[in-house]
Amino acid sequence: MDRASTRSHRRSAGFTLVEVLIATALLSVMALIAWRGLDAMQRSVTVSQEHSDEALALQAVLDQWRRDLDQMVALPAMQAIDWDGVAVRITRRDAVDAGSGVRVVAWARRGVDGAWRRWQSEPLRDRAEWASAWQQASVWARGDMRGLDDARTVRLGTVTDWRLFYFRNNAWTNPLSSADTPAAGTAPTAAAPLVPEGVRLIVQLAAPRSLAGTITLDWVRPTLAPTRG
Structure with a gap:
């Protein structure tokens, strides 16, 4: 048998073990x-979904905040809004039936988890x-009121800090300051409680989360008349 026929016989015999191993390694x-590409795509979809869910949840919370302020009422001998550095209390119209009276709502950062609650x-x-609800x-x-937490409290998310400012006398001021003390001859009586022209909310969202960071939201009193220059 000559050399040419020997080489032809080897080709027809199939792949060698080395060739099979190389092909297996390449595969x-x-x-x-x-797999890594699919895993990266799956992670991207998961992160995108989590970001979307967090954004929708945050939007719902901020919408509720705006509604509480929009429905705030100033009634005789009743405080419309109060911020004491821990919680904000608001007197607002009832959302279900405006003719059924008012409600007191409160927002505070509470618990060991730093949850923002309403x-x-x-x-x-x-x-x-x-007066009783305002104190409650x-x-x-x-x-200190654990008995009513489950029925009337809604957990809104986890924050590390939050602050409020009132817009009064053409400036953002600390609600705990005396800026609301009226001048002589211009003081509203108990029949017309003071309501700030605007409220600025600054909230620090806790990490780790896709929307961690500082959010600032300004609210303007709907009945505020524009200033003419």
Whole structure:
């Protein structure tokens, strides 16, 4: 048998062991690359979905904040809004039936997890009920009213810090300052409680989350008349 026929016989015999091993290794590498690509795509979809869910949840919370302020009412001998550095309390119209009275709502950062929570009272029909609910909101904000937490409290998310500022006298001021003290001859009576022209909310969202960071939201009183120059 000559050399040419020997080479032809070897070709027809199939792949050698080395060639099979090389091909197997190449296929393994290609499979690994493909798997990593699919894994990266899946992670991207998951992160995108988490970001979308967090954005929708945050939007719902901020919408509720705006609604509470939009429905804020100033009634005789009833405080419309109060910020004590821990919680904000708001007297607002009832969302279900405007004719059924008002409610007191409170927002506070509470618990060991730093959760931002919202509490609301039952519908209130007179000043005595309002005064009781106003006090309950203050007690709740400090975590001393556990019996009513489950029924009236909504967990809104986790924050590390939050602050409020009022727009008064053409400037953003600390609500705990005396800027609301009226000058002589211009003081509203108890029949017309003071309501800030605007409220600025600054909230620090906790990490790790896709929307971690500082959010600033300004609210303007709907009945505020524009200033003419």
